[in-house]
Amino acid sequence: MKGREYSNGMLPAGQYPKSRRYDVIIVGMGVAGLTVALSLDKKLRIALVSKNSLDESSTYKAQGGMAVAAGTDDSAAQHAADTLHVGKGLCSKESVAVLTREAPAALDFLQTMGTRFCKSEQGLELAREGGHSRKRVVHHYDFTGRHIAEVLARQTAGRSNIECWEDTFLIDILTNAQGCCGCLVKKKKQTLQLLAPAVVIAAGGYSGIFGRSTNSVAANGDGIAAAYRAGAVITDMEFVQFHPTAVTLPTGKVFLVSEALRGEGALLVNAAGERFMPNYHESAELAPRDEVSRAMLAELERQQGGCLYLDARALGQDYLMERFQAIYAELAEHGYFMEKQLIPVLPTAHYTIGGIKTDLWGQSSIPHLYACGESAATGVHGANRLASNSLLEGVVFGRRVAAHIHDNSRNPLQTADFSAAERRKRHSLPPVALLRKKMDVTAGVVRQGRELKDMTEWLHQQQEANRQEEGQPDFSADNAYLLAGLLVEAALLRRESRGGHYRADYPVQNDRDFKKHSIHVWGKKVSLQ
Ligand SMILES: Cc1cc2nc3c(=O)[nH]c(=O)nc-3n(C[C@H](O)[C@H](O)[C@H](O)COP(=O)(O)OP(=O)(O)OC[C@H]3O[C@@H](n4cnc5c(N)ncnc54)[C@H](O)[C@@H]3O)c2cc1C
Structure with missing residues (x-):
């Protein structure tokens, strides 16, 4: 051809x-x-x-x-209601109905393929995570x-x-x-x-x-x-969903500490060792992730810096080593022992x-x-x-x-x-590490219009100033810069706060003007529809 x-x-x-x-x-x-x-x-x-x-x-x-509504006290309708609640008005009801209704068939598919989920005497062992009103998460220990x-x-x-x-x-x-x-x-x-x-x-x-x-x-x-x-x-x-509990290991690697730990009773505590989530949300540690992440930043500001911690000590060594074996092993390898130590955690980009x-x-x-x-x-x-x-x-x-x-x-x-492919421009862009650092600052848990605007201009300058006439583009860097641009543009346009997008300069959810989706199409300006 x-x-x-x-x-x-x-x-x-x-x-x-x-x-x-x-x-x-x-x-x-x-x-x-x-x-x-x-x-x-x-x-x-x-x-x-x-x-x-x-x-x-x-x-x-x-x-x-x-997640699958497999408990006797649960239903696809309840799973859908929780999904819609956390989605803050922007979920497609039809898609959520499909997701939750077809979850049992998805579970069957995985089991038929050979996946083995943990079981208790009652059947599948179900875990609880933030935003769920029921125990609903099937798992293979902590490395599902x-x-x-x-x-x-x-x-x-x-x-x-x-x-x-x-x-x-x-x-x-x-x-x-x-x-x-x-x-x-x-x-x-x-x-x-x-x-x-x-x-x-x-x-x-x-x-x-x-x-x-x-x-x-x-x-x-x-x-x-x-x-x-x-x-x-x-x-x-x-x-963007920021997960509340990721730890930076001494190697610099960022490692997730599953929400299932909080589902089993682990708590978030401040530098003074005090539990703080009940001061911010009625569901405390099991509030939706955006709420927990923002509460953590507010608590850091209140205590003027320092660290926040996950306290899983009450779960005991035997249980932690069995149920959370992969997390336990990774942390222990780096000198963190959950049964006796507090684990320093911070919100971290997790899901787009x-x-x-x-x-x-x-x-x-x-x-x-x-x-x-x-x-x-x-x-x-x-x-x-x-x-x-x-x-x-x-x-x-x-x-x-x-x-x-x-x-x-x-x-x-x-x-x-x-x-x-011809729409790719050849750039010699600054290292992606610099872009990533800038994204943490401007497009993280809390965003500000002015910073987003500066970031848009910076991105534009990099692309215009660094046109390359010869050679092959760096495809990955090119994509990272392109997507950063789309994210920042949409974040700037959305002058409200909702779910995984929080604007300190527009802290309130505004359904009248923004119960819409940002849309990007090549060659057109970003719009809300
Ligand atoms: C630490 C962590 C914990 C999580 N825990 C959970 C959890 O408990 N439950 C849950 O529901 N979700 C969890 N998530 C989210 C969930 O894992 C992901 O959303 C999901 O697995 C994404 O699956 P995917 O198949 O879409 O993509 P991925 O699993 O990310 O796979 C992407 C694939 O695309 C390929 N690819 C990418 N770019 C290119 C390219 N240019 N050319 C060729 N191939 C390419 C990659 O090689 C890879 O094979 C977690 C995520 C993380 C990071």
């Missing part, structure tokens, strides 16, 4: 990247991508692309578990994500129709007159076209554009950036709500381009995600994407054009 000449620094002018054809291309080997791959018909030839190893995905790092990822990856390895493209970087999405028809990838030094009648972006979120993040730097939003350049509608980029806008079947605004998992904005999280709803979202909507691909005619392959 040939397309328009493509010469954006990747190839000598006049050459076309070599192409490989599949029935479906899935970008991302986290819970969402693996679920799609395993839910598609075994007759389809699938390319499963990932830029790094399994253990660098956010899925692998997930600790707490997956690693277990799910390994089980699903083992299953894909056993399927001869799935070809894994590891260490392969999605550069851009290819389109034709009918919509999406493939993607441009880089493996080692080679640039290739992977072509297929259906493409699924399951490439995770963009918390890695913050310096202090529970995600790896690989969570760079590459899939969202590629979809944006291809013309897909991107929404809700300003909403914005992404590629999809319908209930994971279809983006570009025909034949699908998105699911953290890359997608399905509408289930609104302005803030209910804890443990994202592994669930990956499975529920991953299965829906597969069903839709199965039932619908797909894009007949014609000529691919490279217009999305």
Whole structure:
């Protein structure tokens, strides 16, 4: 297959990247991508692309578990009510109904694949997390994500129709007159076209554009950036969930300490060792994450600096070492012993709500381009995600994407054009570490209009001042700068506070003017709709 000449620094002018054809291309080997791959018909030839190893995905790092109304005192309706409450008026009710109604089927799917969730005498052992009115989180000890990822990856390895493209970087999405028809990838030094009648972006979120993040730097939003350049509608980029309890280890690594610990009774205490959350919220430590994170910053200000701590001592060594074995081991390795010490914690960028806008079947605004998992904005999280709803979202909507691909005619392959890739400008940008530091300061838990405006100008200057005439762009840096720009623009436009977006200069939720979603489309100004 040939397309328009493509010469954006990747190839000598006049050459076309070599192409490989599949029935479906899935970008991302986290819970969402693996679920799609395993839910598609075994007759389809699938390319499963990932830029790094399994253990660098956010899925692998997930600790707490997956929300599903499995208790006798619970129901899908109650799970939906909690999700809507935490989402602060911006959830799609239809998406939330789908998520919560199909949660039991998602659980069945994972169990059929071989996932083993912890059990008690009553059946599945259910944990409690912030924002949930019931015990509702199924888990595999405290390393649920690693277990799910390994089980699903083992299953894909056993399927001869799935070809894994590891260490392969999605550069851009290819389109034709009918919509999406493939993607441009880089493996080692080679640039290739992977072509297929259906493409699924399951490439995770963009918390890695913050310096202090529970995600790896690989969570760079590459899939969202590629979809944006291809013309897909991107929404809700300003909403970022900051997890209240991450600890900075002596190595500098930021490590999450699961909310499930607070669900089991661990408390947050200030520098004087006093519990403070009851002064801020009636649900105390189990308030939604945005509320706990802001309360922590307020408490830090009140005590004029110093540290805040997680106090899990009352849970006892035996219980901590069994139920929270992975967290216990990681902390102990660095000299923190939860049964006898307070653990210093701080709010940290954790989950990004914005992404590629999809319908209930994971279809983006570009025909034949699908998105699911953290890359997608399905509408289930609104302005803030209910804890443990994202592994669930990956499975529920991953299965829906597969069903839709199965039932619908797909894009007949014609000529691919490279217009999305051609939208990349060549920059020689400052190190991404600098961008991340600046994002922590300007777009963190508490934002200010003036700082957001300065950041917009700084981002603009970097892109204009550092145009590069020759050489290949740094694709990752390019994407990080692009997404930072979208986030900051949307945060500046939203002159109110809601869920994962708090403006100190507009601290009140304003439904009259802002019960809307920010929308980004290539070539248009950001808007609220
Ligand atoms: C520390 C931590 C704990 C968490 N705990 C929980 C929890 O208990 N419960 C819960 O529900 N959620 C939890 N979350 C959130 C949840 O894990 C993620 O939202 C979810 O796993 C995202 O899955 P995903 O499949 O969308 O993406 P990921 O798992 O992030 O996978 C992304 C995939 O895309 C690939 N990729 C990215 N860019 C490119 C590119 N340019 N080219 C090719 N491939 C690319 C990556 O290689 C990777 O394979 C946690 C997150 C973290 C970081």
